[in-house]
Amino acid sequence: MKKPILLFAACSLLGAGTGCSNAQKNADDNTSLVYYIQEISPENMIKIYEALGRKAEGKVAIKLSTGEPGNNHYLAPALIAPLVQKLNGTIVECNTAYNGGRDFTEDHLKAAADHGFTAIANVDIMDADGQISLPVVGGKHLKENYVGKNWENYDFTVVLSHFKGHPMAGFGGALKNISIGLASSQGKCWIHSAGKYTDKAEVWENVPDYDTFQESMAEASKSVVDKAGDKILYISVANNLSVDCDCVATPEEPQMGDLGIFASLDPVALDRACIDAVRNSNDHGKIHLIERIDSRHGMHNLEYAEQLGIGNQSYKLVELK
Numbered sequence: 345m346k347k348p349i350l351l352f353a354a355c356s357l358l359g360a361g362t363g364c365s366n367a368q369k370n371a372d373d374n375t376s377l378v379y380y381i382q383e384i385s386p387e388n389m390i391k392i393y394e395a396l397g398r399k400a401e402g403k404v405a406i407k408l409s410t411g412e413p414g415n416n417h418y419l420a421p422a423l424i425a426p427l428v429q430k431l432n433g434t435i436v437e438c439n440t441a442y443n444g445g446r447d448f449t450e451d452h453l454k455a456a457a458d459h460g461f462t463a464i465a466n467v468d469i470m471d472a473d474g475q476i477s478l479p480v481v482g483g484k485h486l487k488e489n490y491v492g493k494n495w496e497n498y499d500f501t502v503v504l505s506h507f508k509g510h511p512m513a514g515f516g517g518a519l520k521n522i523s524i525g526l527a528s529s530q531g532k533c534w535i536h537s538a539g540k541y542t543d544k545a546e547v548w549e550n551v552p553d554y555d556t557f558q559e560s561m562a563e564a565s566k567s568v569v570d571k572a573g574d575k576i577l578y579i580s581v582a583n584n585l586s587v588d589c590d591c592v593a594t595p596e597e598p599q600m601g602d603l604g605i606f607a608s609l610d611p612v613a614l615d616r617a618c619i620d621a622v623r624n625s626n627d628h629g630k631i632h633l634i635e636r637i638d639s640r641h642g643m644h645n646l647e648y649a650e651q652l653g654i655g656n657q658s659y660k661l662v663e664l665k
Contacts, residue, residue, distance in 0.1 A: 376613035402499025413445035414593035417584035421460035441532035470494035471528035483563035490531030509587035514642025518611035523564035600629035612655030
């Protein structure tokens with residue numbers, strides 16, 4: 345893969361409609377750092393965390409996806425264990441909003457155990473005892489966002505994402521992990537319906553258009569970023585690059601090879617860097633993931649998140665050896 349150093353250097357490869365002009369305009373004075381390591385290993389998970397320069401202290405929440413039963417594309421416990429244990433972190437999740445293997449706490453904990461996560465750390469299903477409301481400032485769909493109640497028990501959040509596709513969002517990365525991922529089961533319904541329903545019996549019959557859903561996710565992300573302040577950081581592993589999310593019980597097999605580990609203090613820049621890496625890859629199999637991202641208007645999530653002030657699409661990619 346030919347890796348861009350600055351986003352505007354990669355924009356000529358992407359074509360129109362990807363937000364490049366805005367990124368070029370801001371590249372000199374509003375650029376976020378994104379760190380990258382090609383080799384995916386436990387040692388490099390720690391290396392890229394340390395490169396960020398923001399220490400996770402106190403009671404640390406490690407937000408990841410435990411993976412739907414039947415799906416084996418989630419982040420491997422053996423890959424993340426040294427980092428999680430170095431931070432003395434607790435793996436945190438919230439129950440899903442669809443009928444599956446993780447919509448109730450007992451089943452969710454079983455899935456986490458079956459997938460090996462309880463063997464490396466404590467696992468907290470944060471909405472087991474309810475939810476809390478976070479205000480959404482400047483949103484046009486959501487005025488509040490509902491996250492798992494136990495999130496308020498943590499001092500710092502490490503957002504550990506598996507970057508891949510998604511059936512509805514187009515892609516799943518850092519922004520989805522802090523919006524849908526941190527949302528309680530009812531909060532997930534709230535986001536998926538753009539602030540209309542909290543009952544999963546109603547939401548799936550009334551999903552909005554793709555742009556509205558992307559905006560709703562971005563607004564939920566803003567509430568989390570505003571609440572967390574500087575007590576949060578983001579690491580994404582771009583491997584097992586299926587067009588489907590870890591929430592899909594029978595996902596499509598990946599059609600392209602792994603890309604590496606990416607990390608940033610800016611979730612917008614991080615998601616943009618992962619998407620750019622897919623687009624710039626020489627792997628022909630990327631066409632499937634690109635189609636999934638674009639057909640679901642995935643770039644609109646980044647555009648709107650940038651408008652809300654969550655982060656920047658312009659970034660400098662720093663490769664670590």
